[in-house]
Amino acid sequence: xxxxxxxKFCKRGLLLTLTMLLAGTSYAQQRDFSKVKIEALRVRDNxxxxxxxxxxxxxxxxxxxxxxxxxxxxELSDKILARIRELSKGPIRYIIDTHHHGDHxxxxxxxxxxxxxxxxxxxxxxxxxxxxGAQIIAHENALLHMTAPPAAGQPAIPSAALPxxxxxxxxxxxxxxxxxxRIIHQPNAHTDGDSIVYFRQSDVISAGxxxxxxxxxxxxxxxxxxxxxxxxxxxxxxDLIIPVYGQDGGTLVIPGHGRLSDIGDVINYREMLTIIRxxxxxxxxxxxxxxxVKAAKPTRDYDPRWGTDTGFWTTTQFIEAVYKNLxxxxxx
Amino acid sequence: xxxxxxxxxLLATAAGSCLLTPAAFAEKNIxxxxxxxxxxxxxxxxxxxxxxxxxxxxxxxxxxMRALTWNASLIALPEYQCRVHPSDYANSFADxxxxxxxxxxxxxxxxxxxxxxxxxxxxxxxxxGREHPPEYAQHTSMGFSTGQWDGQVLTIxxxxxxxxxxxxxGAARSDMxxxxxxxxxxxxxxxxxxxxxxxxxxxxPFIRNRDYRYSVDNQVANYPxxxxxxxxxxxxxxxxxxxxxxxxxxxxxxxxxxxxxxxMGGAATMYPEYVKxxxxxxxxxxx
Ligand SMILES: [Zn+2]
Ligand SMILES: [Zn+2]
Numbered sequence: 001x002x003x004x005x006x007x008k009f010c011k012r013g014l015l016l017t018l019t020m021l022l023a024g025t026s027y028a029q030q031r032d033f034s035k036v037k038i039e040a041l042r043v044r045d046n047x048x049x050x051x052x053x054x055x056x057x058x059x060x061x062x063x064x065x066x067x068x069x070x071x072x073x074x075e076l077s078d079k080i081l082a083r084i085r086e087l088s089k090g091p092i093r094y095i096i097d098t099h100h101h102g103d104h105x106x107x108x109x110x111x112x113x114x115x116x117x118x119x120x121x122x123x124x125x126x127x128x129x130x131x132x133g134a135q136i137i138a139h140e141n142a143l144l145h146m147t148a149p150p151a152a153g154q155p156a157i158p159s160a161a162l163p164x165x166x167x168x169x170x171x172x173x174x175x176x177x178x179x180x181x182r183i184i185h186q187p188n189a190h191t192d193g194d195s196i197v198y199f200r201q202s203d204v205i206s207a208g209x210x211x212x213x214x215x216x217x218x219x220x221x222x223x224x225x226x227x228x229x230x231x232x233x234x235x236x237x238x239d240l241i242i243p244v245y246g247q248d249g250g251t252l253v254i255p256g257h258g259r260l261s262d263i264g265d266v267i268n269y270r271e272m273l274t275i276i277r278x279x280x281x282x283x284x285x286x287x288x289x290x291x292x293v294k295a296a297k298p299t300r301d302y303d304p305r306w307g308t309d310t311g312f313w314t315t316t317q318f319i320e321a322v323y324k325n326l327x328x329x330x331x332x
Numbered sequence: 333x334x335x336x337x338x339x340x341x342l343l344a345t346a347a348g349s350c351l352l353t354p355a356a357f358a359e360k361n362i363x364x365x366x367x368x369x370x371x372x373x374x375x376x377x378x379x380x381x382x383x384x385x386x387x388x389x390x391x392x393x394x395x396x397m398r399a400l401t402w403n404a405s406l407i408a409l410p411e412y413q414c415r416v417h418p419s420d421y422a423n424s425f426a427d428x429x430x431x432x433x434x435x436x437x438x439x440x441x442x443x444x445x446x447x448x449x450x451x452x453x454x455x456x457x458x459x460x461g462r463e464h465p466p467e468y469a470q471h472t473s474m475g476f477s478t479g480q481w482d483g484q485v486l487t488i489x490x491x492x493x494x495x496x497x498x499x500x501x502g503a504a505r506s507d508m509x510x511x512x513x514x515x516x517x518x519x520x521x522x523x524x525x526x527x528x529x530x531x532x533x534x535x536x537p538f539i540r541n542r543d544y545r546y547s548v549d550n551q552v553a554n555y556p557x558x559x560x561x562x563x564x565x566x567x568x569x570x571x572x573x574x575x576x577x578x579x580x581x582x583x584x585x586x587x588x589x590x591x592x593x594x595x596m597g598g599a600a601t602m603y604p605e606y607v608k609x610x611x612x613x614x615x616x617x618x619x
Contacts, residue, residue, distance in 0.1 A: 041469060051466075056468075235568045245414065245557065248472050259468045259470065274568065274570040301397035301398045304392075304506070305508070
């Protein structure tokens with residue numbers, strides 16, 4: 001890419017970062033989605049990554065139907081559905097929300113309605129009509145955030161968009177389309193309700209926003225996010241990865257935002273975050289105030305790649321969040 | 333012999349020779365095994381660069397900080413041990429093999445494949461005019477390369493690289509860099525020029541040449557690598573130096589009597605005129 005397209009890329013990254021916090025509804029009011037294209041990238045075998053606006057969507061297809069991870073914005077649901085239908089005519093049976101943010105759950109209601117749950121046994125009780133739509137799986141904390149009283153001026157999330165099946169244990173397993181799928185909670189990372197989704201046979205991890213490739217990760221501190229948790233999540237992903245000789249390929253990782261990755265990208269991300277964490281931790285130990293830490297520019301070498309001075313999630317805000325996290329007893 | 337018969341014979345001879353000799357193309361044939369030559373930049377290559385030597389690299393301030401906080405113990409971590417040299421760096425080491433992939437019917441060149449001895453990496457240079465993938469596609473250590481012949485020069489454009497290094501002493505090359513390469517064959521000598529364009533970490537493009545000699549007798553050896561845990565460390569530990577604490581980066585300048593500033597690189601240090609600047613700078617006390 002030439003420098004021109006790099007700057008375009010960075011601006012796009014900024015825009016996407018901006019969308020990370022905003023609820024789907026409020027963001028949708030400001031954005032014209034008519035020009036957004038939903039593109040599909042084949043990741044491996046029966047796994048695809050859909051790229052549009054908002055978080056990346058993972059689609060797994062097979063004889064059991066369709067499973068999707070994250071749903072972007074409601075305004076894009078028709079386009080997303082059309083793209084999924086090009087990949088498979090099977091029913092959408094499961095939606096997994098990696099966390100509660102609107103850029104990952106905005107399409108829950110429409111995509112759920114387009115799908116179906118096969119009912120029976122202990123599946124019947126959690127939805128009123130088994131034919132009503134797909135099951136939506138999320139960590140319990142994601143549901144708690146989605147049902148919390150909305151911010152002033154924001155509408156409540158309709159019940160049709162809420163997770164129908166939650167878990168509060170470290171993991172939840174599912175067998176679908178001929179492979180084991182492990183949904184693993186990443187405590188206090190991007191939020192306190194993050195899940196990564198590991199497709200064991202396809203050898204693909206859908207990471208949600210604990211792993212992003214465009215900007216410093218957004219740490220949603222009010223919703224339980226922390227730098228330590230994000231680093232722990234990156235290490236957990238690295239533990240799951242088995243690379244090919246030469247550290248290229250092997251297990252593939254679909255980030256919450258950004259490009260399809262493998263171990264090389266994830267270890268660079270982990271390295272960057274760990275080094276910044278260590279620097280700020282050292283400064284806190286030396287008794288430096290937040291203003292002194294900011295003035296020392298502890299991220300200066302990584303800023304050209306990950307930082308930004310404009311938009312919603314700036315480098316300064318990232319440093320502030322890390323400082324705040326590490327200054328608490330828990331963060332140390 | 334009358335003129336007519338003579339003409340027919342001439343035509344027949346010409347046609348025959350067309351059938352017997354290979355067709356001449358503007359593009360050169362660069363397939364084969366090429367042995368690396370090491371006259372240029374020897375200390376940087378097999379012995380390896382010294383820590384604190386960033387002279388001649390057009391790195392910016394951010395990349396200098398990457399270099400000065402880098403800790404070589406990083407590459408002892410299992411997930412770093414077998415990391416391959418990226419395609420813009422791998423050509424510094426040993427022999428290469430190049431082979432062609434051609435359409436069996438039209439003989440059109442679809443791709444050139446290149447294998448480095450170093451880390452046994454293979455890359456593909458697409459010659460069929462295909463487009464580069466979208467930005468959200470995977471980046472790799474070899475990147476995505478397309479090439480075309482400009483007269484007798486093969487020019488290659490590479491995108492989708494993972495983060496790599498400009499010199500293996502901590503000077504990083506970002507994953508947003510693109511690389512332009514030129515292959516020029518002069519008989520049995522192949523010159524390979526690499527131009528690294530990194531909008532994030534370079535002040536100016538970084539240019540590096542490597543020369544190879546056509547090899548009749550050699551083959552490219554294999555290069556196995558197995559990651560092993562070499563020492564027990566705390567989970568998630570990443571070796572690095574806190575900014576301003578790595579005194580070892582001064583050893584190079586002090587050992588060789590080079591001003592600290594000159595050893596820190598930057599675009600100006602690439603040019604011959606910089607010798608005058610070096611002479612005006614204080615030389616550190618010898619170690
Ligand atoms: Zn997001
Ligand atoms: Zn998010």
